[in-house]
Amino acid sequence: MYDPRLAWMLVAPVLLLLIFFLLLPIAVMLVYTFFTFVTAGVESATVTLANWHEFLTDGYYHGFLLKTLRVGGMTAIICGILGYFPAYFIWATTFKHKWLLLLLLIVPFWISFTIRTFSWIHILGEQGLINVTLLKLGLIQEPLQMLYTEGAVIMGLLHFLLPYMILNVYVSLESIDRTLISAARSMGCTSAQAFREVTLPLSLPGLAAGLMLCFVLAAGSYVTPQLLGSGRDALFGNLIYDTIMGQLNWPMGATLSIVLFMVLGCFAAVYTRYMSMSQIVKGLGG
Amino acid sequence: MTAATHGDREGKWAWRLTGFMTICVYIFMFAPIVATVVLSFNSSMFGGFPMTGFSLQWYAKLLQNEQVLQAFRTSLWIALVTAGVTTIIGVITAYALTRFEFNGKQILGTLVILPALVPETILGVGLLVMIKAVDQPRTLWILILGHILLAVPYVVLVAQARLVGIRRVYEEAALSLGASRAATFREVILPLLLPAVVAGALLAFTISFDNTSASLFWRPAGVETMPTQILSMLKISISPEINALGTVMILVTVGIPLLGGLLLQGLTRLRRRGNSTEVEQ
Numbered sequence: 001m002y003d004p005r006l007a008w009m010l011v012a013p014v015l016l017l018l019i020f021f022l023l024l025p026i027a028v029m030l031v032y033t034f035f036t037f038v039t040a041g042v043e044s045a046t047v048t049l050a051n052w053h054e055f056l057t058d059g060y061y062h063g064f065l066l067k068t069l070r071v072g073g074m075t076a077i078i079c080g081i082l083g084y085f086p087a088y089f090i091w092a093t094t095f096k097h098k099w100l101l102l103l104l105l106i107v108p109f110w111i112s113f114t115i116r117t118f119s120w121i122h123i124l125g126e127q128g129l130i131n132v133t134l135l136k137l138g139l140i141q142e143p144l145q146m147l148y149t150e151g152a153v154i155m156g157l158l159h160f161l162l163p164y165m166i167l168n169v170y171v172s173l174e175s176i177d178r179t180l181i182s183a184a185r186s187m188g189c190t191s192a193q194a195f196r197e198v199t200l201p202l203s204l205p206g207l208a209a210g211l212m213l214c215f216v217l218a219a220g221s222y223v224t225p226q227l228l229g230s231g232r233d234a235l236f237g238n239l240i241y242d243t244i245m246g247q248l249n250w251p252m253g254a255t256l257s258i259v260l261f262m263v264l265g266c267f268a269a270v271y272t273r274y275m276s277m278s279q280i281v282k283g284l285g286g
Numbered sequence: 287m288t289a290a291t292h293g294d295r296e297g298k299w300a301w302r303l304t305g306f307m308t309i310c311v312y313i314f315m316f317a318p319i320v321a322t323v324v325l326s327f328n329s330s331m332f333g334g335f336p337m338t339g340f341s342l343q344w345y346a347k348l349l350q351n352e353q354v355l356q357a358f359r360t361s362l363w364i365a366l367v368t369a370g371v372t373t374i375i376g377v378i379t380a381y382a383l384t385r386f387e388f389n390g391k392q393i394l395g396t397l398v399i400l401p402a403l404v405p406e407t408i409l410g411v412g413l414l415v416m417i418k419a420v421d422q423p424r425t426l427w428i429l430i431l432g433h434i435l436l437a438v439p440y441v442v443l444v445a446q447a448r449l450v451g452i453r454r455v456y457e458e459a460a461l462s463l464g465a466s467r468a469a470t471f472r473e474v475i476l477p478l479l480l481p482a483v484v485a486g487a488l489l490a491f492t493i494s495f496d497n498t499s500a501s502l503f504w505r506p507a508g509v510e511t512m513p514t515q516i517l518s519m520l521k522i523s524i525s526p527e528i529n530a531l532g533t534v535m536i537l538v539t540v541g542i543p544l545l546g547g548l549l550l551q552g553l554t555r556l557r558r559r560g561n562s563t564e565v566e567q
Contacts, residue, residue, distance in 0.1 A: 028419050082314075114516045122335070
């Protein structure tokens with residue numbers, strides 16, 4: 001009903017931003033993967049397949065990629081299992097101050113991610129809560145090595161991603177017509193059956209959106225492995241950072257970024273094949 | 287619906303388990319944060335347990351740390367600019383996406399949420415490589431524009447969700463009564479959209495103030511934002527000063543949205559009261 005030219009004028013600032021800061025950089029990055037690395041910080045525009053050849057033949061990179069996918073997958077699945085309970089509880093509870101439970105889920109989004117991550121050092125570290133308590137109780141003689149392990153990295157990622165998961169599942173639970181459950185119950189379903197046959201299937205879109213979001217964000221993480229993991233627990237994001245900021249090997253760094261982008265993009269494509277993208281949007285906006 | 291969950295014995299146990307798991311998850315979410323806040327008052331020289339006494343010395347020391355103060359000012363400034371610009375362009379984009387029909391609307395709608403879904407490492411490298419390709423130095427403005435890119439999806443989503451809920455009848459009424467489109471937007475839509483505008487601005491502020499991964503790539507040489515400053519301090523040791531810094535940051539980033547929310551609630555209550563008196567007259 002309105003003039004499309006006006007619409008284009010209105011979206012122009014955001015469109016330009018997306019073109020120059022999102023699309024063009026990815027395109028330039030793609031071009032860079034075919035550049036030749038000369039020495040630290042210097043590359044020439046001679047077209048080469050050396051970067052791709054190195055990536056495809058060197059097991060070092062494959063190991064990193066597999067580990068990243070494994071850590072991302074494990075994090076997403078644990079998030080799904082742990083996150084379903086609070087989402088269901090908030091949805092089903094008759095507790096009057098339900099909004100408080102929801103608010104508490106949003107508060108972590110406001111707290112600096114760096115601070116939330118390093119605060120785990122106070123729980124898992126040698127002078128952390130667990131070790132100090134166990135030492136005092138005399139249950140252990142030596143502090144346990146919990147920090148700087150893969151477990152600590154997954155713990156940090158869970159801490160960062162659980163609110164995303166819970167909110168996604170909650171949003172899809174909220175959209176269920178509650179009379180369906182009453183109907184199932186009145187037809188003789190036990191509550192477990194009603195959950196299995198009605199509630200769980202209807203909340204699967206939210207669960208799937210949460211899993212997708214958690215997987216992508218975990219697999220792309222950089223700060224968490226750096227703070228909570230040892231050198232061995234570095235993920236693909238750390239590899240990219242070191243290649244670019246440490247070795248100043250820009251063509252290889254660009255290649256690795258494009259690889260991560262394509263791999264995660266494939267997962268997202270498989271996801272959108274079966275689920276609609278709008279589910280994730282609901283979770284993000286909610 | 288609670289009948290569905292508490293019907294039989296099996297259901298009762300399942301419900302108890304759910305409640306127990308919920309409590310565990312909430313403890314998991316907040317225990318580390320509480321530990322950091324508590325430890326910031328520790329008088330010990332080391333940044334960990336056990337507590338040896340109460341002290342505010344780490345806060346005093348923080349106030350004298352010029353590097354930290356500088357990083358705080360930088361972050362605050364970047365976040366304010368980001369919040370302002372993102373809110374304006376984001377709300378206008380959301381308005382166009384919900385109220386106009388044009389070719390490519392669907393594509394733009396998807397494109398605009400991409401920055402929230404693509405890992406920051408990739409966005410970070412991409413922009414950096416592009417800047418290098420055109421031989422531009424990293425400047426503060428690039429960093430700010432980058433932050434705007436990261437915050438835009440959230441502002442658009444929040445505003446869009448609210449705009450969908452505002453009925454078009456109001457605008458049509460204003461238009462048919464002779465108001466211009468700009469006046470309609472200003473007088474009708476914007477007031478109704480205000481909660482989403484405030485929420486979007488707050489979100490954009492915290493996204494920028496908090497951003498770590500991408501800022502590590504984009505910041506100009508020698509510039510530290512708050513999170514990158516914390517990261518470089520953590521490389522040296524977990525000093526108690528970091529706990530104090532963390533606590534201050536939590537106060538700022540949690541306090542501002544909470545205050546904003548309260549303010550908004552107060553405003554709507556005032557306006558509602560104003561409206562009801564008008565009706566009575």
